[in-house]
Amino acid sequence: MPTSAPPPGAVTTVVVVTWRGADHVTDCLDGLAAQDRPHRTLVVDNASDDGTAALLARHPSRPRVIRLRRNAGYAGGLAAALAHVETPLVAWLNDDAVPAPGWLGALEDTLAGDARLGAVGSVLRLPDGSVQSAGVRLTADGHGADATALPPEHRPFGFCGGAVLLRTETLRRVGGVPADFFCYYEDTDTAWRLRLAGSDIAVCPDAVVSHRHGASSRPGSPLFHRWNERNRLLMLLRCAPAAVAARELARFATLTAVLTLRRARRAGPAVPEAANFRVSLRCRVLADVAARLASTLRQRAEVRRGSVRSRGDVWRRWAGQ
Incomplete structure (x- = not known):
């Protein structure tokens, strides 16, 4: 697919990975179209067979689409997208998440305000308004666990990969995305590598998305x-x-x-x-x-x-x- 330049003034490419997302990806793209900051939207279609491709082609925001020949999972989709990102910042957004209009601006401003930050996470809320994630903590046995309350000074160990903004070259420098993970823990693994490389991580309380958790996968399966x-x-x-x-x-x-x-x-x-x-x-x-x-x-x-930094x-x- 030929490369198209990001919109004037855009510093962020928002990557949306979808698989059989016909019943929810339009809401996600509508939310991105309502953002108050210019950006590029890049959708990775994981070989969907449910009409998702037609919905993406018809959407008025005209996202750039990379269609993979097989389902590479969320991690594989993010990894495939990284080679096509030409902006200094890259956001990951789940296809079943709908960002509030000021979401991207809040993330960009937080990252611009502190050069030590390699990534800024969002507050993900479930449809009932409860908090699903306000960052990720590292448990004593090495699990990544969603924090449901804002951490001290808004500095968690890591971020939820469903809605996060990262510095593109920093992400590349620490090794990108572990594509072989397919799904889950690609975000906590990335947070580990960012911290080992000297970057800090924050969560922005004003960057809010509504998340239909489990619409794209089956937690508990x-x-x-x-x-x-x-x-x-x-x-x-x-x-x-x-x-x-x-x-x-x-x-x-x-x-x-x-x-x-x-x-x-x-x-x-x-x-x-x-x-x-x-x-x-x-x-x-x-x-x-x-x-x-x-x-x-x-x-x-x-x-x-x-x-x-040492492990x-x-x-x-x-x-x-």
Whole structure:
């Protein structure tokens, strides 16, 4: 597809990744069209087969569209888009999120006001008005968890990737987006790498989006748990202190073995019904991690070469906060 120049005055490309988004992507694009700042909209269509392509072609905002031949997931779509971003800033926006009119302006102003910031996250609200995410915290066992209240000084560990603004060259410098994650934890992994490279992260309380959480995926499904568990372990292997990564991988493997014995003997406490306690799923996660271990360790070395902060310093500052 030929390259088209961003609109005059635009400093941001907003990337929207969609897959079978026919019932909600129009609302997202309408919200972007109502923004009070010029910007470029770049939609990555993950081989949708539900009429999404026709909706994108008809939308009056005329977004640039990259149509992939297969579904590369949210992470893969973001990674594919990055090569086409020509503006100094890039925003990620879920296709089931609708930004308030001042959303982009609030993010741009916050980033412009502090050169130390590599990324500024948004406040994502559910349709009932409750807060889904006001940044991401790092738990004591290395999970990324949405904060539902603004953190002190509006400085969380990380951001929710459903609505965030980043410096384009900073993102490229820290390695871009982990396309192999497919979906989930690409945002927390990116926050880790930004912090290791010396960047700070903020959340802007005036940058608000309404999010139909789960419209594009199925939280709680077996695939959700597989990606979630696998990508947390891969993120830790790439970014966390070695002792933390080894500990959490060992814990996951040990619990898998315990669940296997418990089910075989039908002894001990009842096993929860949630999909992430299924032995078959957990074995699949371990197999996925093992298959990617060599490449992940190479990526770990690349992260280290781009770091100005130690993994231990970042972990001690943010884990369990």
